[in-house]
Amino acid sequence: MIKRLKYHEIDFEKYNYCLENSVQKKFYAERLFLDISTDKNWELLIYKDYEAMMPIPFVKKFAVKIVHNPKLCQQLGIFSNTDSREINDLFYNYLTKNFIIRYYTFNDINSFSKVLLTRKNFLIFPDKYEIVRQRYSPKRKRKLRLDQEVLDNSEIIKNFDLQTIKEFIRSTGLGADAKDMEQFIDLLSKFFLNDKLDFYGFFYHQKLINMIAVYREDYSLALLGTYNDREFVKLSGSSYLIDKVISENIETKIFDFEGSEIPAIEEFFRGFRPELRPYPCIQINKKDLLKRIVKKTLFLN
Template sequence: MIRRLKYNEIDFKKYTDCLVKSEQRKYSASKNFLDITTNKQWDILVHNDYEAVMPVPFILKKGIKVVHNPLICQQLGIFSDKDDKKINEKFLHFLQKNYLVRAYHFNETNNFDSKLKTKKNFLLYPDEYAKVFAKYSPKRKRKLRLDDEVIENSELKELNYKEAEVFIKNNVIGLDKEDDAETLLKTLEMFHSSKHLKFLAFYYHHEITNMIAIYTDYDTIALLGTFNDKKYIKMAGASTLIDHVIKENIENYIFDFEGGNLPSIEEFFRGFRAVQTNYAVIENSKKTLIKNFAQFVMRGKFS
């Protein structure tokens, strides 16, 4: 049996235990991650006594819950001891029957009989760094061979939040509106305060040219953001930063590139010879959402 629990009804110990033991384990489903990215606006769907769980983030539109994956939360989905298509289908049906869904992303381990749209992600799995590096593409290896002048006048440094904030504000791209930029900064600040997030910068002649934001939890290091000064885009500072993090951590952690649907980004990630994974998504247009809302009203969902 699947039931819905509001935030204040969740047994977080049982929820966390289910995540930790799950085949699909993802840092982004943790209470800390979801509390910050959703401002504690999330329910869960539960199968029996927390045998399987599914976090459901939402935004409120005129008091109505609309399911929407929060900013920089790539994957959620169903978490259980062993992934089960039949159970997953029950969760999927319950979600679609009881919520208005704008966008929901499952994880790459979730399998379904239903035909769902998929998106790409790229992962590097734990191994010796020398073996990982040996698989890099020839182009990526060339990019990492910095000129002597660059080597002599550059360094990698960890930044505090205030230092990172200035660089992000001046170089963030790809966000649709100003509110998204503010949400991103607030989220990164809270992650940094929680000790899960670090900012690593590439300096050239004492000036920041590139910066990455990396989130560490469970067995994963996730690339939550890459920020570049366009003047130095050809210097390969971003590649150098990512390679440094991989070198320091890949023996013990999965490196999650957190994306890959744009051709230019996909090409960049493939240069590290990361493994492509696909995860199922539900995405509805505003027009479809309005149509679904009308059907909900007719069925008495919002009466």
């Protein structure tokens, strides 16, 4: 009942139709996003004739395919016009029996008979901006009231010089080693050059001090990165940038904060009063993963 397709076997006309008409529609499953983020290293599981489908990204280790969500890809899972626990269970069982999994995420609509590990995400759904802003926490509202001196000497610039953008990410990015940093920069640059990503910079006295990276689809925006010069953190430029993007788009688009398991970042996101939307995932530790790879390698030999 579940069929596995390699990339070159996918009927993308049917794929796009299923995704566009799905109740779980997420930009992470758009073909362009997956092609760039995985370098086309993904397959597809389908139910019947694309009545439901499940993208499967992978990396190769020791000639073995390992399922692993690519960088910046938060949620995938099953897409269909009605979310069915029974059908989702079929996909889950096929996935766990036929693939070696390191980390795979379903989407926040998918439900299962089995209790799965969940992670946090935060969304603001379309509404009038005035109503959305009224919900902000008192602290966030205070942060958005910039001093007159700051207002007089600052400006927001969208999609400025890409080289400047890259250097700012390198100088302010936290929590990533040099190799990971360059991979993130490469991905963001490719999204930008394919007209799917916007960079918003907060310039104070003509100096770039805050920047956000926002992925753009017709129905959704996602905060893929926030970068801050720590010397100017008290000016709250990032809050100002996020609020600007929300104010310009929230009547017609979902704003996706991309979630975080880091308390300080979660607190920052919660200041905008988004809705908590947890999503299920499968995560296998490195020790168990290695055992499965060894077993698979022995079987292949």
